[in-house]
Amino acid sequence: MNARQAAGAGTSRKLKESRRLQKRAEQLMPGGVNSPVRAFKAVECDAPFIVRGQGAHIWDADGNEYIDYLGSWGPLILGHAEPTVVEAILSAVVNGTSFGASTPVEADLAALVIEAFPSVERVRFVSSGTEATMSAIRLARALTKRKYIVKFDGCYHGHADSLLVKAGSGVATLGIPGSAGVLEEVSQFTIALPFNDPTALEQAFSKYRHQIACVIIEPIAGNMGCVPASGGYLANLRTITQRENALLIFDEVITGFRVGYGGAQEHYGIKPDLTTFGKILGGGLPVGAFGGSAELMNLVAPLGPMYQAGTLSGNPLAMSAGVATLQYLRERKADIYPKLDSLSAKLVEEVSACAKQAGVPLCVNRVGSMFTWFFTEGPVTDWNSASKSDTQAFARFFRGMLEAGVYLPPSQFETAFLTTTHTDKDVEATVAAARKAFVS
Ligand SMILES: *Cc1c(COP(=O)(O)O)cnc(C)c1O
Numbered sequence: 001m002n003a004r005q006a007a008g009a010g011t012s013r014k015l016k017e018s019r020r021l022q023k024r025a026e027q028l029m030p031g032g033v034n035s036p037v038r039a040f041k042a043v044e045c046d047a048p049f050i051v052r053g054q055g056a057h058i059w060d061a062d063g064n065e066y067i068d069y070l071g072s073w074g075p076l077i078l079g080h081a082e083p084t085v086v087e088a089i090l091s092a093v094v095n096g097t098s099f100g101a102s103t104p105v106e107a108d109l110a111a112l113v114i115e116a117f118p119s120v121e122r123v124r125f126v127s128s129g130t131e132a133t134m135s136a137i138r139l140a141r142a143l144t145k146r147k148y149i150v151k152f153d154g155c156y157h158g159h160a161d162s163l164l165v166k167a168g169s170g171v172a173t174l175g176i177p178g179s180a181g182v183l184e185e186v187s188q189f190t191i192a193l194p195f196n197d198p199t200a201l202e203q204a205f206s207k208y209r210h211q212i213a214c215v216i217i218e219p220i221a222g223n224m225g226c227v228p229a230s231g232g233y234l235a236n237l238r239t240i241t242q243r244e245n246a247l248l249i250f251d252e253v254i255t256g257f258r259v260g261y262g263g264a265q266e267h268y269g270i271k272p273d274l275t276t277f278g279k280i281l282g283g284g285l286p287v288g289a290f291g292g293s294a295e296l297m298n299l300v301a302p303l304g305p306m307y308q309a310g311t312l313s314g315n316p317l318a319m320s321a322g323v324a325t326l327q328y329l330r331e332r333k334a335d336i337y338p339k340l341d342s343l344s345a346k347l348v349e350e351v352s353a354c355a356k357q358a359g360v361p362l363c364v365n366r367v368g369s370m371f372t373w374f375f376t377e378g379p380v381t382d383w384n385s386a387s388k389s390d391t392q393a394f395a396r397f398f399r400g401m402l403e404a405g406v407y408l409p410p411s412q413f414e415t416a417f418l419t420t421t422h423t424d425k426d427v428e429a430t431v432a433a434a435r436k437a438f439v440s
Pocket of ligand 1 (some may be wrong): 127128129130131133156157158159218222223251252253254278279288
């Protein structure tokens, strides 16, 4: 019995070409993929190869159409091939793709970030979220001259050595504690604490007095599924880090421009010392950034002693896509974010109602247009409670949805996203698919 028969779904979807492409890719790249989460390992079915996207819809190599709730793992808040973003990339590309010299558009994007995030006075662009968090931590250590960093179980901050400790995302999905190849000499300086637990935080700060350089957190975790920190917890975290002269880093790679134009820090009204960005910031092209006060950022080379560099950093195509995306959001934010919120609410509530009818335990976590359906009674407030989810039930649901033309993130421990291009009709089709998937 193959996976789709196990799911009890029909076999209407052809995947002949995707399977051929997968076989070919596997001969050339590890697992046939360039990021492990794309391998569909946890959901035990064939991954469609995607050839085109438009708005909220994507098409695979066999011509199957899907309503997309992955949004490239978060960047595509405006949907696929948004015309103003495409236009910005096209008009940049004809002038050359990279110069390794400064271009005007970098400051355009920097000004947009700084305006949106009052805690950021200076920003440095990099090419991925991984580079952003890695650099922010280096900066925190450069300033404080302390060794230890605090992160939280189930939070993912990219794949830098010091951050692959009790990480979320693919690491959590594959059920591995960290990564081979990370030296204990490196990971021993990473303190991993339970998310949303103020006591554990106090204990760590008293145990490692004057030794903690920074605390890095996803204020709304997206990489153990969607798990928001409580507002009180974040306020407490701000107080403790200030008291202990440790930096507070908000990893807003997902939440920046997602839960509101000003990200999670605007949502909670809390100012971190450093913020990391990625995903939406590049409008679907590879961009990351880290930023904070001018005083802090002046420690970065060439002004200061903290070295950080990149051949393709501030790439003009990527900067142009970012500017087009942020300008679009900025001009329409009063309209866009409430609409994303209400359509997302409608979707998660109606799908939850279907689960209830089918007698399937489901716990929904949602902040604006990011959400997860956890297959557990809940509440889900940290990695411990998230990991109680029935991942087999999730995988069955996932396969049923995919068969019905709904593309969800292929893991229980990831976040789904709405875009400005999803319609009521998409939501209704998704709810209808879910109603069937829960009972199959
Ligand atoms: C995706 C993500 C990263 C890593 O970004 P990459 O561009 O994949 O390197 C870091 N932090 C968070 C919160 C993320 O979701």
